Amino acid sequence: MREACLLRTRENRSMTSKRLTRCVAAMAFSLVLMSTIVIAAEEPRSGDHRLNVVLITADDLRNALGCYGHPLVRSPQIDRLATRGVRFDRAYCQYPLCNPSRTSFLTGLRPDTTGVTDNAAKFRTNRPATVTLPQLFRKNGYHVARVGKLFHYGVPGQIGTNGLDDPESWDEVVNPRGRDKDDEDKIVSIKPGTGFGATLSWLAADGEDAEQTDGKGAEAAVRLLEQNRDRPFFLAMGFFRPHTPYVAPKPWFKLYPLETISLVSGSGARRDGVPAPALTVTPPNYGISTLLQQQAIQAYHASTSFMDAQVGKVVDAVDRLGLSRRTIIVFMSDHGYQLGEHGLWQKMTLFEESARVPLIIAAPGMKGNQRATSKVVELIDVYPTLADLCGLTPPADLDGRSLRPLLEDPERPWNHGAVTQVSRKGQSDPFKGYSVRSERYRYTEWDGGKRGVQLYDHETDPREGTNLATDPHHAETVAEMKRLLQEGTRPASRGEGLKPAP
Numbered sequence: 381m382r383e384a385c386l387l388r389t390r391e392n393r394s395m396t397s398k399r400l401t402r403c404v405a406a407m408a409f410s411l412v413l414m415s416t417i418v419i420a421a422e423e424p425r426s427g428d429h430r431l432n433v434v435l436i437t438a439d440d441l442r443n444a445l446g447c448y449g450h451p452l453v454r455s456p457q458i459d460r461l462a463t464r465g466v467r468f469d470r471a472y473c474q475y476p477l478c479n480p481s482r483t484s485f486l487t488g489l490r491p492d493t494t495g496v497t498d499n500a501a502k503f504r505t506n507r508p509a510t511v512t513l514p515q516l517f518r519k520n521g522y523h524v525a526r527v528g529k530l531f532h533y534g535v536p537g538q539i540g541t542n543g544l545d546d547p548e549s550w551d552e553v554v555n556p557r558g559r560d561k562d563d564e565d566k567i568v569s570i571k572p573g574t575g576f577g578a579t580l581s582w583l584a585a586d587g588e589d590a591e592q593t594d595g596k597g598a599e600a601a602v603r604l605l606e607q608n609r610d611r612p613f614f615l616a617m618g619f620f621r622p623h624t625p626y627v628a629p630k631p632w633f634k635l636y637p638l639e640t641i642s643l644v645s646g647s648g649a650r651r652d653g654v655p656a657p658a659l660t661v662t663p664p665n666y667g668i669s670t671l672l673q674q675q676a677i678q679a680y681h682a683s684t685s686f687m688d689a690q691v692g693k694v695v696d697a698v699d700r701l702g703l704s705r706r707t708i709i710v711f712m713s714d715h716g717y718q719l720g721e722h723g724l725w726q727k728m729t730l731f732e733e734s735a736r737v738p739l740i741i742a743a744p745g746m747k748g749n750q751r752a753t754s755k756v757v758e759l760i761d762v763y764p765t766l767a768d769l770c771g772l773t774p775p776a777d778l779d780g781r782s783l784r785p786l787l788e789d790p791e792r793p794w795n796h797g798a799v800t801q802v803s804r805k806g807q808s809d810p811f812k813g814y815s816v817r818s819e820r821y822r823y824t825e826w827d828g829g830k831r832g833v834q835l836y837d838h839e840t841d842p843r844e845g846t847n848l849a850t851d852p853h854h855a856e857t858v859a860e861m862k863r864l865l866q867e868g869t870r871p872a873s874r875g876e877g878l879k880p881a882p
Contacts, residue, residue, distance in 0.1 A: 428611065428612055429706065430522075430612045430706075430770060430771070431612075431706055431707065431708055431743075431744065431769060431770050432522075432612055432613050432614070432615075432703060432706060432707040432708070433517065433522075433613075433614045433615070433707070433708050433710070433766055433770065434605075434615050434617065434694065434695075434698060434707055434708070434709045434710070435530075435614070435615070435616045435617070435710045435712075435762075435766075436617045436618075436619070436691055436694060436709065436710065436711045436712070437482075437529070437530065437616070437617070437618045437619065437711075437712055437713065437714060438619050438621070438622070438684075438687055438691075438711075438712070438713045438714075438738075439478070439529060439535065439618070439619060439620050439621065439622070439623040439713070439714060440478075440622055440623040440624070440713070440714070440715070440717050440726075440727065441622055441684065441687075441713035441716075441717065441737070441738060442713070442716040442717040442718075442719070442733055442734075442736070442737075442738075443716065443736055443737070443738050444680075444681065444684060444719075445458055445459065445684070445688075445738055446458075446459045447459040447462040447463075447467060447740075448467075448469070448738060452636065452640060452641075452681065453681050453684060453685065454635055454685050454688075455684065455685060455688040456688065456692070457688045457689060457691045457692030457695065458688050458691055458711060458738070458740070460692070460695070461691070461695055461709060461711055461740055461742055462740050462752075463750055464742045464749060464750060465709065465740050465741050465742025465743065465746075465749055465750075466740070466741050466742075466743075466746065466748045466749060466751060466752065466753060466786065466787050466790055467739075467740050467751075467752040467753070468739040468740070468741070468752075468753055468755075468757050468783075468786075469752050469753065469754050470736070470754055470755065470756045470757065470798070470817065470819065471712070471736065471737050471738070471739035471757050471758070471759065471798075472735045472736055472737065472756070472757070472758055472759070472798035472799075472800055472817055473485075473713075473714065473715040473716065473735060473736075473737050473758075473759050473800060474490055474491055474758060474759060474760055474799065474800060474801065475491045475497065475715070475800065475801055475802065476715040476716060476727040476728055476729065476730075476734040476735055476800065476802060477497075477498070477499060477715065477727060477728055477802070478499060478532050478533075478535075478714055478715075479496060479498065479499040479500070479501065479531075479532035479544060480494075480496045480497050480498070480499075481714045481715045481759065482530065482531055482532055482714050483496040483503045483531070483532070484496075484759065484760055485513075485712075485714075485759040485760055485762050485763065486512050486513050486514070486530065486531065486546075486549070486763070487503060487507075487510050487512055487513070487763070488513065488760050488762075488763030488764060488774065488775070488778035488779060488780045489507075489510070489760065489777075489778065489779050490760065490779045490799070490801075490869075491801060492801070492869070493507075493779060494506065494507060494510075495507070497801075497803050498803070499532060499534070502544060503546075504546065504548075510775075511774075511775050512546060512548070512549045513549075513762070513763045513766065513767075514526070514530075514549040514550060514614055514616060515546075515548055515549045516763075516767060516772055516774055516775075517614040517770070517772070518549070518550070518551060518614070520772050521612065522612045522613055522614045523551055523552070523608050523611055523612070523613045523614070524549070524550050524551045524552075524613070524614045524616075525550060525551060525552040525553070525554070525604050525608070525613065525614070525615050525616070526545075526549070526550045526552070526553045526554070526616045526618065527553075527554040527556065527597050527600045527601045527604065527615070527616070527617050527618065528554070528555070528556055528593075528594070528597040528617060528618035528619060528620060529543065529618035529619070529620055530545075530549075530616045530618040531543065531544055531545045531546050531549075532544040533620075534577060535577045535620055535623045535624075536560065536561060536564065536576055536577060536620075536625060537575070537577065539555075539556075539557055539558075539560070539561055539593055539620065540555050540556070540557030540561060540593075541555060542555060552604070554597070554600040554604070556593050556594075556596035556597040556600055557593055557596070558591055558592040558593035558594070558595060558596050559585070559587055559591045559592065560583070560585065560592050560593050560625075560627045561593070563583060563585060563586075563627075564576065564625075566583055566585075567581050567582065567583045567625045567627070568581060568582055568583065568675075569581040569625075570666060570668050570672060570676070576624060576625040577623065577624060577625070578624075579624065580624060580666070580668075580672075580676045580725060580726075581624050581625040581626070582624070582625055582626040582627065582675065582676060582679030582680075582683075583625055583626075583627045583679075584628070584629075584630045584633045584679070584682070585627055585628060585629050585630065586629070586630065587629060588629060589629055589686065589689060589690070592627065592628070592629065592686070593620055594619045594620055594621050594686070594687055594690045595690060597617065597618075597619060597620075597690065598617070598619075598690035598691075598693040598694055599693070601615060601617045601693075601694045601697070602693060602694065602697040605694075605697045605698065605701055605703070606697070606701065609701050609702075609703060617694055619687050619690060619691070621683040621684070621686060621687040622680050622681075622683035622684045622687060622717075624726070626676070626679035626680045626682065626683040627683060628679070628682040628683040628685070628686035629686065632682040632683070632685050632686045633678060633679065633682040635681070635682065635685055636677075636678045636681045636682055638671075638674050638675065638678060641674040641677050641678055643670060643673055643674065643677075643720055644719070644720040644721050644722075646843070646845070647841065647843045647844075647845025647846065648721050648722070648843035648844075648845060649664075649720070649721070649722065649723065650722065650845040650846075651664065651722050651723060653846070653847035654722065654832075654834070654847060655826050655831060655832020655833070655834065656831070656832070657804050657811075657813055657826045657827075657831055657832060658722075658729065658730060658731070658813070658824070658826070658832065658834065659722070659723075659724065660724055660726075660728055660729055661723055661724045661725055663723070664722075664723025664724075665720055665723045665725070666725065673720060676719075676725075677719055677720075680717075680719065691711065695709060704744070705744050706744060707744070708741070708742065708743045708744070708766065708769055708770070709740075709741075709742045710739075710740070710741050710742075710762065710766070711738065711739070711740040712737060712738060712739045712740070712759065712762065713737045713738055714737070714759075715727055715734065715735070715737060716732075716733050716734045716735055716736045716737055717733065717734065718731065718733050718734055719733070721733050721843070721844075722844075728802055729802070730800060730801075730802060730813050730814075730815040730824045730834075731844055732817075732822060732836075732838075732842075732844055734800075735798075735800040735815060735817065736817075737759065739757070739759070739762075741765065741783065741787060743769050743787055746787040746788060747787075747788045747789065748786065748787050748788055748789060748790040749787075751790045752790065753786050753790030753791070754819060755786055755790070755792075755794040755796075755819070756794070756796060756797060756798045756817055756818060756819055757783055757786070757794075757796075757798065758780060758798045758799070759780075760778070760779050760780030761780040761781055761782070761783050762780070762783075763778060763780055764778050764780050764781055764782045765780075765782045765783040765784060765787075767782075768782040768784045769784060769787075781796075796868075797816045797817060797818050797864040797865070797867070797868050798816065798817045798868070799814060799815070799816050799865065799868035799869055800814075800815045800816075800817070801813060801814045801815070801869075804826075811826070811827035811831065812827065813825065813826045813827070814865055814869060815834075815865075816861060816864050816865040816868055818861065818864060820837065820838055820839050821835060821836065821837055821838065821857060821861055822834070822835070822836045822838065822844065823835050823849075823858065823861030823862065823864070823865060825862075825865065833849040833850075833858070834847050834849055835847065835848040835849040835851075835854060835857065835858055835861065836848065837854075
């Protein structure tokens with residue numbers, strides 16, 4: 381009897397062991413199958429393994445983001461993107477105004493080359509044969525789509541239209557229009573009766589994110605990703621915020637109580653030693669009250685956080701659709717923005733806040749991913765960079781250079797300056813201002829130096845409060861920065877195409 385019990389016990393253990401073995405084998409097979417499914421989801425069904433591009437632009441966004449160290453602004457979605465790509469800490473626009481800047485980075489050419497230095501000009505008037513960045517991808521078999529503002533739109537007047545778009549650049553376009561257009565009668569402005577896009581104006585809006593133009597734009601971008609996931613695509617998503625009027629649903633304003641909003645003070649507010657052409661706002665801060673300044677900054681930050689949430693929807697869709705391993709995501713702004721520095725607001729200055737922009741490039745397989753670089757780069761570099769990463773041959777006359785070397789090694793030698801320019805009407809004749817940024821200094825000349833020169837040492841004076849241009853102790857620095865400026869603006873600097881920096 382005892383022997384029979386022992387025999388049955390051994391048989392039961394054997395059967396249990398076999399069942400366990402079969403269970404483990406089944407689990408292992410399931411894991412392999414799941415892994416195969418995930419990998420398959422990452423591959424295009426068409427068998428075309430070319431990299432896709434998602435180019436996301438914000439409008440009038442300065443480097444007031446969490447990933448750039450801002451102590452107040454909440455931007456978790458853009459911050460998350462920065463952790464998977466390369467964050468460029470010293471990226472600069474070529475012209476701090478929408479149409480000249482957008483024309484510049486979408487053609488890879490400086491404003492003096494395109495001839496576009498205002499918000500009305502069209503680049504094809506002067507250069508009808510220009511091949512734009514999206515057009516290059518279109519010519520190479522990509523499905524190229526635009527949502528929102530890439531080439532210039534007047535904001536808010538042209539929202540929902542094609543604006544100054546370039547039809548040759550796109551296969552498909554979507555012009556979202558939200559309730560922000562219908563609610564314009566509710567917008568607060570410091571200059572009632574003036575166009576909202578040309579002054580400080582804002583609205584804590586009723587309703588949901590999805591009702592706003594940028595909310596509708598994000599939804600359209602997600603649909604385009606879903607529709608085109610099985611073929612190579614170039615998707616450009618152009619958000620309108622935080623361009624004035626600073627419009628966002630009310631919950632975003634609650635993130636920034638007025639008592640947390642600090643105004644510019646100390647060296648950042650100084651205007652002494654600054655040439656007259658550099659000062660675009662007189663009297664300082666438009667002469668408005670402290671409260672109105674705080675409300676404007678609150679609204680700007682609120683619309684930034686609202687826009688950040690819409691960026692997250694697009695990036696999440698890339699991941700959800702299994703496209704992340706073969707999709708380059710670029711986030712950038714067209715130019716920076718003043719929020720009271722030196723008493724200045726908005727754009728069209730040659731100070732750091734107006735010229736500097738956020739730029740993040742998350743490209744699969746780059747060794748520099750999850751890092752930042754302090755090297756000086758320009759927005760005209762985006763075109764040759766994307767062409768390089770996707771194996772396309774861009775026009776030979778581009779003014780920019782590929783940033784691929786920095787995506788591979790963010791600390792490699794990179795001895796280049798970044799040139800930003802503006803135009804001024806003058807009392808009798810128009811003239812220009814040019815500014816060049818090195819890793820340490822900013823140097824600016826107005827009308828070739830005849831109407832003023834500025835030099836700021838960002839190592840000791842990051843808020844550009846003390847103009848060193850006439851200090852004899854900095855004569856050698858002025859000479860070197862002048863050389864760097866001439867190098868960045870002379871025609872001979874063009875045509876470098878994809879040549880890496882020495």
